[in-house]
Amino acid sequence: MALADFAFLPEKPHHDAAIEAINDEAFGPGRFVKAAYHIREDGPHERDLSFVALSGEEVVGSVRLTRIAAGEGRGLLLGPLAVRPAFKNIGIGKRLVAIALDAARASGHGLVVLVGDAPYYGPLGFSRVPAGQLSMPRPVDAARLLACELTPGKLDAFRGVVRHAALAQ
Numbered sequence: 802m803a804l805a806d807f808a809f810l811p812e813k814p815h816h817d818a819a820i821e822a823i824n825d826e827a828f829g830p831g832r833f834v835k836a837a838y839h840i841r842e843d844g845p846h847e848r849d850l851s852f853v854a855l856s857g858e859e860v861v862g863s864v865r866l867t868r869i870a871a872g873e874g875r876g877l878l879l880g881p882l883a884v885r886p887a888f889k890n891i892g893i894g895k896r897l898v899a900i901a902l903d904a905a906r907a908s909g910h911g912l913v914v915l916v917g918d919a920p921y922y923g924p925l926g927f928s929r930v931p932a933g934q935l936s937m938p939r940p941v942d943a944a945r946l947l948a949c950e951l952t953p954g955k956l957d958a959f960r961g962v963v964r965h966a967a968l969a970q
């Protein structure tokens with residue numbers, strides 16, 4: 802299998818059940834207590850900035866972006882990102898992140914934040930948020946709080962408690 806065998810498309814409502822199954826398979830019930838899940842619970846994700854990887858009709862990977870706010874700053878939360886086990890290590894995860902970042906940039910967004918592994922996301926443009934700048938609604942390992950500035954300097958105003966943007970309007 803090669804990356805060229807997969808289609809990468811914006812997420813549609815009819816993908817929801819398959820995406821839920823992929824996230825359940827990847828993260829299990831533990832996902833419901835994670836800080837990022839807690840934020841995503843408070844409002845919708847951005848369908849136009851969320852993508853699926855398809856093998857034929859089958860959804861084999863998914864990434865979602867959700868609008869978030871912290872202090873005066875606005876940004877996007879990336880996640881969940883998950884790829885079905887049988888399709889790992891082909892490059893689908895990295896392609897999904899790259900496509901989502903491109904779409905976010907094209908829509909005028911300047912910042913993407915996530916909770917994840919720096920060795921995976923570092924080469925994709927993410928680096929560690931300065932210690933103490935952000936707090937999540939539930940504790941996270943500070944080394945896993947990462948940001949990618951699509952517009953240089955956008956992280957500066959993004960300070961304090963991270964919330965769904967719908968709660969900050």
Ligand SMILES: CC(C)(COP(=O)(O)OP(=O)(O)OC[C@H]1O[C@@H](n2cnc3c(N)ncnc32)[C@H](O)[C@@H]1OP(=O)(O)O)[C@@H](O)C(=O)NCCC(=O)NCCS
Binds near residue numbers: 888889894
């Ligand atoms: C993490 C995940 C999305 C990666 O998807 P994928 O399509 O297999 O990733 P890619 O093919 O783009 O990249 C694979 C490479 O990343 C590496 N990698 C995978 N997970 C990693 C991690 N957590 N930390 C560091 N490197 C990682 C692989 O070893 C591989 O390295 P190689 O290219 O040197 O062989 C997938 O493994 C998954 O769904 N995991 C369970 C859910 C999860 O942990 N999601 C991320 C939450 S932060």
